Amino acid sequence: MAFTSFPSIKNSILQPTIVVPNMSDNLRNAFSFQSRCIYKRQHNLQNLAIISNIASPLPLSVPPPSPPSPPPPKEPSRTTGGGQQHVAWTSIPQERWEGELHVEGQIPLWLNGIYLRNGPGMWHIGDYHFRHLFDGYATVVKLHFNDGRLIASHRQIESEAYQAAKKNQKICYREFSEVPKAANFLSYVGELVNLFSGASLTDNANTGVVKLGDGRVVCLTETQKGSIVIDPNTLDTVGKFEYSDSLGGLIHSAHPIVTDTEFLTLLPDLIKPGYLVVRMEPGTNERRVIGRVNCRGGPAPGWVHSFPVTEHYVIVPEMPLRYCAQNLLKAEPTPLYKFEWHPDSKAFMHVMCKTSGNIVASVEVPLFVTFHFINAYEEEDEEGRVTAVTADCCEHNADTTILDKLRLQNLRSFNGEDVLPDARVGRFRIPLDGSPYGKLEAALDPKEHGKGMDMCSINPNYLGKKYKYAYACGAQRPCNFPNTLTKLDFELKRATNWYDEGAVPSEPFFVARPGATEEDDGVVISIISEKNGGGYALLLDGSTFQEIARAKFPYGLPYGLHGCWVPKE
Ligand SMILES: CC(=O)/C=C/C=C(C)/C=C/C1=C(C)CCCC1(C)C
Numbered sequence: 001m002a003f004t005s006f007p008s009i010k011n012s013i014l015q016p017t018i019v020v021p022n023m024s025d026n027l028r029n030a031f032s033f034q035s036r037c038i039y040k041r042q043h044n045l046q047n048l049a050i051i052s053n054i055a056s057p058l059p060l061s062v063p064p065p066s067p068p069s070p071p072p073p074k075e076p077s078r079t080t081g082g083g084q085q086h087v088a089w090t091s092i093p094q095e096r097w098e099g100e101l102h103v104e105g106q107i108p109l110w111l112n113g114i115y116l117r118n119g120p121g122m123w124h125i126g127d128y129h130f131r132h133l134f135d136g137y138a139t140v141v142k143l144h145f146n147d148g149r150l151i152a153s154h155r156q157i158e159s160e161a162y163q164a165a166k167k168n169q170k171i172c173y174r175e176f177s178e179v180p181k182a183a184n185f186l187s188y189v190g191e192l193v194n195l196f197s198g199a200s201l202t203d204n205a206n207t208g209v210v211k212l213g214d215g216r217v218v219c220l221t222e223t224q225k226g227s228i229v230i231d232p233n234t235l236d237t238v239g240k241f242e243y244s245d246s247l248g249g250l251i252h253s254a255h256p257i258v259t260d261t262e263f264l265t266l267l268p269d270l271i272k273p274g275y276l277v278v279r280m281e282p283g284t285n286e287r288r289v290i291g292r293v294n295c296r297g298g299p300a301p302g303w304v305h306s307f308p309v310t311e312h313y314v315i316v317p318e319m320p321l322r323y324c325a326q327n328l329l330k331a332e333p334t335p336l337y338k339f340e341w342h343p344d345s346k347a348f349m350h351v352m353c354k355t356s357g358n359i360v361a362s363v364e365v366p367l368f369v370t371f372h373f374i375n376a377y378e379e380e381d382e383e384g385r386v387t388a389v390t391a392d393c394c395e396h397n398a399d400t401t402i403l404d405k406l407r408l409q410n411l412r413s414f415n416g417e418d419v420l421p422d423a424r425v426g427r428f429r430i431p432l433d434g435s436p437y438g439k440l441e442a443a444l445d446p447k448e449h450g451k452g453m454d455m456c457s458i459n460p461n462y463l464g465k466k467y468k469y470a471y472a473c474g475a476q477r478p479c480n481f482p483n484t485l486t487k488l489d490f491e492l493k494r495a496t497n498w499y500d501e502g503a504v505p506s507e508p509f510f511v512a513r514p515g516a517t518e519e520d521d522g523v524v525i526s527i528i529s530e531k532n533g534g535g536y537a538l539l540l541d542g543s544t545f546q547e548i549a550r551a552k553f554p555y556g557l558p559y560g561l562h563g564c565w566v567p568k569e
Pocket residue numbers: 120133134135174175176201202206207221222223251254328338
């Protein structure tokens with residue numbers, strides 16, 4: 001795969017930036033010409049390049065400065081509890097930027113490649129402000145590590161939904177919690193037709209980013225049409241990833257399992273409740289069905305934001321938080337958005353053989369709520385027979401309120417009260433001997449990680465295998481959002497926590513050292529949004545969990561969700 005060399009940045013480009021309306025004053029200042037120069041002096045930042053023009057290629061010469069943008073209208077409730085709104089929940093102030101970051105500490109010389117992180121970084125359009133964390137238009141952040149140096153950039157994904165919103169200054173597609181306002185009854189009827197055809201659903205690929213086995217990099221969300229290919233070097237939006245099969249359906253899991261040899265995902269079937277388990281080979285766009293799971297309870301399939309695999313099996317979770325057709329039709333959000341909690345419908349875990357598509361176990365389990373599975377593996381007896389599957393997830397104690405806690409108003413209004421609901425590492429044990437029930441228990445005492453738990457990663461070489469370590473975000477309370485980075489040791493049942501007061505860290509992403517033999521031999525990458533409005537890239541040692549390097553951005557970044565690693569060839 002093509003991997004560009006470091007950009008030539010001898011002629012640093014400092015120019016006024018294109019700014020979206022409604023940028024907050026403090027952030028706009030952070031981007032003014034004057035403050036950038038000060039930043040450069042203070043941090044001895046050489047080669048800082050600020051790139052503005054939205055869709056044009058990177059300028060090769062210094063363009064004439066454009067007139068300063070008019071002051072933006074104020075965002076609502078900018079300050080809460082006497083403080084500034086946290087930069088983690090503030091829209092990115094410009095569509096793109098690139099520059100070299102000054103590194104404090106030492107980036108390991110083996111760490112050569114690109115870390116990409118995707119997330120909803122733009123939460124308003126015109127003077128309309130989104131409601132939920134998951135509504136924001138996708139912003140991809142890139143950290144390009146090369147021989148101990150670090151070039152960073154970010155860019156908005158040019159989805160149809162984002163482009164239409166910019167053009168019309170209003171939302172035009174159905175986002176996670178937002179629905180475009182119908183002008184009149186006739187257009188409402190048209191809207192319903194569009195909903196069933198999928199035409200009105202968003203393609204705002206803001207959830208994650210994956211590198212396929214063939215090198216293509218795809219940003220994803222839960223709508224299938226929101227699969228968008230980007231260029232990992234320029235962050236250009238290349239175009240839609242079109243699935244060439246005729247499997248149909250409108251939605252899929254936001255977290256496919258992607259390795260060098262395959263892409264596995266789940267397609268929920270809302271008509272005949274169940275899931276198709278599908279596989280796609282590198283170099284193709286065609287998903288092939290491995291098998292189907294019929295739901296055992298409820299009027300609709302459970303939400304499958306993610307799912308785990310073992311070496312031989314795909315695990316299909318059936319969570320009692322289920323998709324809800326009526327809620328999809330509603331113009332105003334319901335307390336659980338497009339979902340409904342059906343405790344009476346029970347919860348199940350299904351285990352499908354990857355090669356035959358046969359279901360080898362389907363057990364009832366205690367009620368659970370999870371976004372993210374961490375990993376799964378097979379348990380063997382002394383004769384090497386697989387007796388059970390263990391599957392771990394970030395489990396919200398079967399409490400759906402976490403979804404509402406992720407409303408922007410809640411995230412923006414932290415006043416020192418401890419309002420983050422408790423979470424744990426939920427460990428499922430699914431017997432393969434035909435017994436009807438599985439177990440769900442905490443894998444370690446949740447107090448080890450402050451009873452907050454989400455946004456996990458593992459050493460990818462341990463995918464589907466017995467593993468000892470995971471990295472995730474935990475909590476140092478009081479807080480309203482996970483605010484620590486935590487290394488989980490499942491053998492010792494201990495956690496090691498990293499914390500920076502007031503900071504919001506994004507998913508700790510593990511990159512293994514090439515040639516490593518220990519599971520935790522590698523680094524953990526996270527991007528931190530600081531309480532003072534700043535932000536930095538952070539590298540922790542995967543084994544000691546001590547900081548090894550940090551590099552400050554010249555601006556604070558909004559929170560982001562999930563990342564991937566594109567190694568240098
Ligand atoms: C950002 C994140 O983690 C989740 C995003 C989920 C989205 C955008 C879900 C969108 C949906 C629709 C627009 C309609 C159909 C249902 C559903 C997949 C929830």
